[in-house]
Amino acid sequence: MKTLFNLITLMTTGASLCMAECDPARPGQTSPEQPVAKVYFTKDISPVGLLKIYNHVKADIQGKVAIKWHSGEPHGPNIIPVPMVKALQEAVPNSTLVETNTLYVGGRDTTEKHRETLKVNGWTFCPVDIMDEEGTVMLPVKGGKRFKEMSMGRNILNYDSMIVLTHFKGHPMGGFGGSIKNIAIGCADGKIGKAMVHGSTPGNTWASSQAPFMENMVESAKATVDHFGKHITFINVMRNMSVDCDCMGVEAAPPKASDIGIVASTDILAVDQASVDLLYKLPEAELHDLKERIESRGGLHQLEYAEQMGLGSRKYELVPLD
Numbered sequence: 001m002k003t004l005f006n007l008i009t010l011m012t013t014g015a016s017l018c019m020a021e022c023d024p025a026r027p028g029q030t031s032p033e034q035p036v037a038k039v040y041f042t043k044d045i046s047p048v049g050l051l052k053i054y055n056h057v058k059a060d061i062q063g064k065v066a067i068k069w070h071s072g073e074p075h076g077p078n079i080i081p082v083p084m085v086k087a088l089q090e091a092v093p094n095s096t097l098v099e100t101n102t103l104y105v106g107g108r109d110t111t112e113k114h115r116e117t118l119k120v121n122g123w124t125f126c127p128v129d130i131m132d133e134e135g136t137v138m139l140p141v142k143g144g145k146r147f148k149e150m151s152m153g154r155n156i157l158n159y160d161s162m163i164v165l166t167h168f169k170g171h172p173m174g175g176f177g178g179s180i181k182n183i184a185i186g187c188a189d190g191k192i193g194k195a196m197v198h199g200s201t202p203g204n205t206w207a208s209s210q211a212p213f214m215e216n217m218v219e220s221a222k223a224t225v226d227h228f229g230k231h232i233t234f235i236n237v238m239r240n241m242s243v244d245c246d247c248m249g250v251e252a253a254p255p256k257a258s259d260i261g262i263v264a265s266t267d268i269l270a271v272d273q274a275s276v277d278l279l280y281k282l283p284e285a286e287l288h289d290l291k292e293r294i295e296s297r298g299g300l301h302q303l304e305y306a307e308q309m310g311l312g313s314r315k316y317e318l319v320p321l322d
Contacts, residue, residue, distance in 0.1 A: 034307075034313050034314065034315045035313050035315070036313065036315050036316060036317055037265055037266075037267035037269075037270035037312065037313040037315070037316040037317070038265060038266075038267075038270075038316065038317050038319055039263060039264070039265040039267070039270050039271055039274040039316045039317065039318050039319065040053050040056045040057065040263070040264045040265065040319045040321055041053075041261055041262070041263050041264075041274070041278075041318055041319065041320050041321065042261050042262050042320070042321040042322055043260070043261040043322050044261070044262070044322065045084075045237065045238075045239050045259055045261060045262060046084065047083050047084050047086075047087035047088075048087075049261075049262055050084050050087060050088055050235070050237070050262060051087060051088065051091055052321060053235065053262050053263075053264045053321060054088060054091070054092075054163075054233075054235065054264065056264065056319075056321070057233040057234070057235070057264045057265060057266050058092075058233065059266075060161070060230045060231050060232075060233070060266070061092070061161045061163060061231060061233060062160060062161055062231060063094065063159075063160025063161055063231075064094050064095075064096075064158065064159050064160050064161070065092050065093075065094055065095040065096070065159065065160070065161045065162070065163060066095075066096060066098040066129070066131075066156070066158075066159040066161070066162045066163070067085075067088065067089055067092065067095050067096065067097050067098065067162075067163045067165055068098050068099070068162055068163070068164050068165065068182060068183060068186055068187065069085055069097060069099070069165040069166075069167075069182075070099075070166070070167055070182065070186065070246050071097075071099045071108065071114070071117060071118055071121060071123055071128070072117075072121055072246040072247075072249065073106055073107045073108065073117065073246065073247060073248065073249030073250070074107045074116075074117050074120045074121065074249060074250075075120060075121070075249060075250050076121065076246050076248075076249045076250065076252070077240070077250065077252065078167065078169065078239075078240035078241075078242050078246055078252055078255065079121065079167060079246050080165065080167050080237050080239075082121075082122040082123070082125070084237070085097070085123075085165065086125045086126075088163070088165065089125070089126050090125075090126075092163065095163070096126065096127055096128070096129050096159075097123065097126060097127075097128045097129070098128070098129045098130075098131050098153075098155070098156075098159070098162075099114070099128060099129075099130055099131065099186065100130060100131050100132045100152075100153045100186060100187060100188065100189055100190055100193075100194075101114055101130060101132055101133075101189070101190030101191075102114075102190055102194070102247065103190055103191065103194035103195060103198065103200075103205065104205075104247070106247070106249070107120075107249070109190060111130050111133045114130055115128075115130070129155050129158075130153070130155075131152070131153025131154065131155035131156050131187070131189070132152075132153035132154065132155075132189035132190055132191075132193075133153075133155070134154055134155065135154040136151045136152065136153065136154050136189045136192055136193065137151070137152055137153075137154045137156065137157055138150065138151055138152070139152050139156070139223040139224070139226075139227050140223065140226070141219045141220070141222055141223045141226075142222065142226050143222075143309065143310070144219045144222070144309075145215070145219070146212075146215055146216055146219050147196065147216070147219050147220070147223075149223070150188060150193055150196060150197075150219070150220045150223040151188060151189050151192035151193035151196060152187050152188055152189060152193055152223070152224070153187060153188075153189045153193075154189075156187060156224070156227070159228075160231060161228060161231040161232065162183075162224070162228050162231070162232045162233075163232075163233055163235065164179045164182055164183055164232065164233065164234045164235065164268070165182075165235050165237070166178055166179045166181075166182040166234070166235065166236045166237065167236075167237050167239075167240070167246060168236040168237060168238045168241065168263075168275050168279075169240070169241045169242050169243075169244070169245065169246070169255075170241065170242055170243035170244055170245070170289075170290050170293040170294070171244070171245045171293075171297075171299070172244060172245060172248070172297075173198075173206070173209060173213055173297060174213065174214065174217060174245075174297065174299055174302065175214075175293055175294035175295070175296070175297035175298065175299015175300070175302070176276065176279075176290070176293070176294050176299050176302075177245050178236055178271070178272035178275050178276075178302075179221075179234040179235075179236060179268050179271050179272055180217060180218060180221045180268060180269075180272055180302055180306060180311075181217060181221075181302075183220075183221050183224045183225070183268075184197060184216075184217035184218065184220040184221040184224075185197055185217065185220070187220075187224045188220055193220070196216070196220070197213075197216045197217060197220050198213070198216070199212060199213065199216060209297070210297065210298040210301075211298055211301050211305075214298060214299065214301040214302045214305055215301070215305045217302060218302060218305045218306045218309055218311065219309065221268065221306075221311065222309055222311055225268055225311060230266070232266075232268075233264070233265075233266050234264065234265055234266070234267070234268050234271040235262060235263070235264040235271075236262070236263045236264070236271055236272070236275045237262050238259065238260035238261055238262065238263065238275060238278065238279070239259040239260075240255050240259070241255050241257045241259075241260075241279070241290060242254065242255045243289050243290055243292075243293040253289070256285070256286055256288075256289055256290075257279070257282055257286045257287065257289075257290055258282065258286055260278050260279065260282075261278075263275050263278065265316070267312040267313055267316070268306070268311060268312050269303065269306045269307060269311050269312025269313055269314060270312050270313050270314070270315075270316040272302070272303060272306075273303055273314045273316065274316055274318060276294075276300070276303065279291075
């Protein structure tokens with residue numbers, strides 16, 4: 001596991017209205033025609049805070065509901081706390097936690113190993129649907145430039161709505177992992193879809209990096225967003241923000257950034273843009289490592305390309321709930 005992510009690291013190195021021109025996290029200006037999304041924010045990182053913010057973005061969540069979260073590698077220290085996820089799942093009628101297996105070899109690359117990891121990490125309070133356990137399905141990527149379709153866990157078809165519950169943090173290849181990354185990689189099945197996102201070739205599993213990888217992620221995320229239409233919503237939990245993904249488990253670098261809060265929107269681009277903007281307001285000593293990770297990987301291109309693909313709005317109104 002450590003060797004794998006060392007390889008990735010070496011490969012990839014080389015109510016207020018937020019306007020594009022006023023924030024260092026945005027390298028360009030947004031179109032004046034772009035709609036303004038509502039993004040809700042609370043500093044209360046607790047089951048109560050999570051339910052409070054969810055109530056503002058749940059209007060179109062209905063029917064059988066998938067809660068896409070990150071189960072984490074065994075004993076991962078930075079995953080969203082079990083009591084928070086449990087509180088949300090119990091509050092959402094007819095909901096199920098959903099995940100997919102991993103491409104890399106670790107604690108979740110097979111269904112059998114994944115189910116053991118679920119027990120280790122405390123995800124035992126409700127059934128968990130490993131969506132690629134019984135196969136895959138191709139979802140269209142509308143307007144895609146890199147893909148026309150993306151391979152997903154087949155069980156994604158069993159749900160009417162999706163809540164994307166994301167631990168916002170750094171990422172060895174993506175720079176940062178927000179809602180886009182959560183569904184881009186996390187809904188893609190372990191062997192086909194994740195290989196497509198990573199641009200895998202014979203002899204090089206992790207072939208894509210920098211802009212191509214960001215664009216692959218955005219197009220994969222778009223397939224899931226388009227599939228659910230208005231019946232999808234996004235929540236980013238900004239706590240324990242290591243430079244590393246929860247895929248690193250106990251090997252993740254200790255977080256240096258202070259916890260910020262919870263951000264939520266029905267607009268996937270707005271929720272990730274707002275999260276980056278809030279992160280970039282941290283003091284330099286806390287921000288430095290995460291900013292270096294994001295910018296050295298070209299991670300902000302996720303936001304640029306998502307805007308180009310019409311995935312949402314980079315212009316938003318931040319609505320405090322505290």
